[in-house]
Amino acid sequence: MKLKTFLVCIAVIVAVGFIIKNFTNNNSKQSPSPAPAEVTKTTPDSVLTPGRALKPNEEFISPFGLYITVLKDMTFRKEVADDEGIIRTVGFYIENSSKDNPYMLYGLYEAKNVAIDQTMASAKKDMVASTIKDITIGGYKGVEGLITGDKTRYMAVIVKDGKKITFSTIPPTDANKVITNQLFSTFIFK
Numbered sequence: 001m002k003l004k005t006f007l008v009c010i011a012v013i014v015a016v017g018f019i020i021k022n023f024t025n026n027n028s029k030q031s032p033s034p035a036p037a038e039v040t041k042t043t044p045d046s047v048l049t050p051g052r053a054l055k056p057n058e059e060f061i062s063p064f065g066l067y068i069t070v071l072k073d074m075t076f077r078k079e080v081a082d083d084e085g086i087i088r089t090v091g092f093y094i095e096n097s098s099k100d101n102p103y104m105l106y107g108l109y110e111a112k113n114v115a116i117d118q119t120m121a122s123a124k125k126d127m128v129a130s131t132i133k134d135i136t137i138g139g140y141k142g143v144e145g146l147i148t149g150d151k152t153r154y155m156a157v158i159v160k161d162g163k164k165i166t167f168s169t170i171p172p173t174d175a176n177k178v179i180t181n182q183l184f185s186t187f188i189f190k
Contacts (some may be wrong), residue, residue, distance in 0.1 A: 011020070048190060061187045063087055064109045064160055065190030070094055071182060076101075094183060103176050105183055106168045115159040123157040123166075137167070138187035146172055154180070160189060 002008045042119045048062040061078060071094075078092045094105040120143050124132055126147030131153045135156055142158030151188045154172035158165050 067188040069186035104170045110163045115164040136182050138189045
């Protein structure tokens with residue numbers, strides 16, 4: 001008698017499990033979960049547009065409105081860091097692929113940092129004193145000089161519309177400084 005009761009209980013448990021399984025499968029087929037909504041984000045680089053057709057090998061860097069003509073056999077890339085569409089920094093690189101004579105110009109615009117009167121003095125503190133000189137890039141005055149240490153580079157600093165923009169030449173050789181000056185001569189600010 002005990003065996004018969006035990007088998008009936010097992011049969012009931014299996015039947016209930018089968019019913020629950022079928023009920024759950026039917027409900028999931030009837031109401032599929034909605035597809036996730038497409039995430040759209042405003043492009044942080046849409047702050048400024050060139051306003052004209054770009055020339056061959058010319059790049060436009062927003063939000064600070066800089067036109068650059070990239071020299072032959074060099075590549076250009078840009079990186080924008082933003083917080084929910086509000087630009088924090090814009091970095092750009094102009095590089096060659098030469099292993100014998102590597103070259104890189106790295107530019108950095110910090111949108112959230114307001115340049116103050118001490119910006120140039122502060123930049124000069126990091127530079128080797130004998131290399132510091134006043135410069136003008138695209139109509140904006142600044143300073144340039146050699147910075148030594150872990151990241152030795154030749155750096156130029158300007159202030160445009162209250163924001164500091166830095167340009168670093170790596171490695172800081174005389175030949176690379178000539179290339180940087182060629183690039184600087186193509187810089188036009190909107």
